[in-house]
Amino acid sequence: MHKLVLTAEERESIDALIDDIVAADENWDPMAAMEHAAEAAPSLPRRLRAFLAQARAAESDVTIVSGLPIHPGLPPTPGGWDLAAKSGAGHREEVALLLCGTALGDPFGWESQQDGRMVHDVCPAPGMEASLTSASSAKTLSLHTEDVFHPCRADYVSLLCLRNPDAVGTTVTRVGSLDIPAPLRDTLRESRFRFYPDDSHTGTSHSAGAAGGAGNPSDGTTGPVLFGPERAPYLRFDIDFMSGEDATAADAITATQEILSNAADRVALEPGDAVFIDNYQVVHGREPFAARYDGKDRWLKRLNISRDIRRLYAGGTNRSRIVPA
Template sequence: MKNVLRERENHHREAPAELERRILATADAIAVRDLADEIAVTIEDMAGTRERTAATLTDPRLIGLLDARVRAVPERVRVALRPPATATGVAIIDRLPLHDTELGPTPGDWRQAAAWSGERDRRSTSFRLDVTMLLLARCAGEPFGWQGQQSGRLVNNIVPAPGHEHEQSGASSVALLSPHTEDAFHPDRAHLLLLGCLRNPDAVGTTVSSVREATLSTAHRHRLADATLPILPDVSYGDGFDDHPTPPIATLAAGPTLRYDPAYTPLDRADAEFRDAYTQLSAELERVARTAVLEPGQLLLVDNDVVVHGRVPFAPRYDGTDRWLKRVNIRLPQRNRAESGESGYGQRTVAPFRGETLVPQVVPNQ
């Protein structure tokens, strides 16, 4: 099952200039944090809603507040949340105001992060940052979660967790997290991913590779377009998928649309011709790979249809100072995929947002 790309020798180099960068004006960035705090205070004051809201962030009153207030987000911020515009399929958004002293310790796992988000003491900052991430994601499209992942939370916490150091999931650390399409196994996977950096003291890099920059022969492209192998859910969804059909899917479809997760793809079942095409694809994704080293307050916007992302290895401390990211899955209602007839292994989305996307179509004069 394991077929990860080789570890890069230079694990901590700075994000190259070729990655698209979008700079938030200081006043605009402060306005986003203030608006999110206003929403959080309002929902915290609603008796009986706090614990349930913190559990999944799907309380209808919170969703209503976000939908009502997203129009107050400065237009230049909404422009910055449009899909990445270059062949790299990635944009770094720089940055939200964030001070390490407001965070409290890095949680030991996502469950602890969720629990802290429900407390009224200083750690409720985590909840306000969740609201900030949702507000930004709502500018881009429709944020959603998964019933089977992190208990359906709309904002996932990505932190190293004891006992998970070597697995292929966001909770790992000392193992290279193989480049992959997020939730490649599912036809309803995100179109965009929004990653927000809260803490990254060891300059741990996020790797990104775009299939738009890959050079593949016509024969290899045709072979990868054949539905040949299934992709299985990763360990963050648990296990027990034997009762679900495992239909083969196309690795590379028109668009292009890439579905790539070698750690969860049974490549030993394929014929030599497909394995050769897959090996060439892996080599090309390695060749065009870049490493983005996010700093606190920076955001990484990833087009999940064309970009695979991963993470270089690092040594966790488990002392409250480790790397901490927040992640939101985003659906773009205007973007459709030609995929059907898949069960998604029984995994269902948690999707409380529906309606227009508020990203301006034309970048205004700065």
């Protein structure tokens, strides 16, 4: 884990960049905000730029920037991402995340997720307490690769904390910390697993603890769980949205879930903390919590970042940062 704590002076200079971008965008246009953020990112404090460049070059698995500006006039936590989108709450914080995100790579969004918005809201929504999406609260969000089904899923999933009054933990397991027995490792390296689009894309709704969301086999894509260099592999896993192609592969999923859970660390994000989770080396999830829907609930902004947007353009039909899944 790598962490940088910004000074008050650095925070003020980031705030000034945000002022300029918000002022330039009278009618908030997220795509324009992203472009302005990309132009302004070279003006971020030198220490922050160096830290993010180093994280990228060294393939840091969990990278935290602490002390980003959160506006004192932040509105109450909305009761779900759709309400957040309508009210436009937290634009300044979206810009803060875009500034860091464009310093690390190429931000993008999915057409099928949160109305095709680039920056997502992660906040509890009434009726979704037990869902398998980020809107859940009462149930553990199990350790997962973000958008596990997609060959061009994010290289980093980033989360900026606006509120987290109960210090609810984001859970992370780093593949580098695992000791996987050789026979299991061999199975995981074979293309014996099928990965499915999750409920945040399909609009269907499964509950945690039920059968999970593994869909019609024809919807899935197959591949291995572990891939890449033998000694420093990458990982692709989401127990709720994958299945084994045979009984051994199914057993391997159960065994791996146990190993991942036992190795989990937790990061309780505080307002102004942004975490950049390497989506190839780390699976992440969330501890359960009690949503109150009183405007003070936990609230994060989320941004997907690719290290090379062309991987997505090459498989698509146009060069849009909002990509069909």
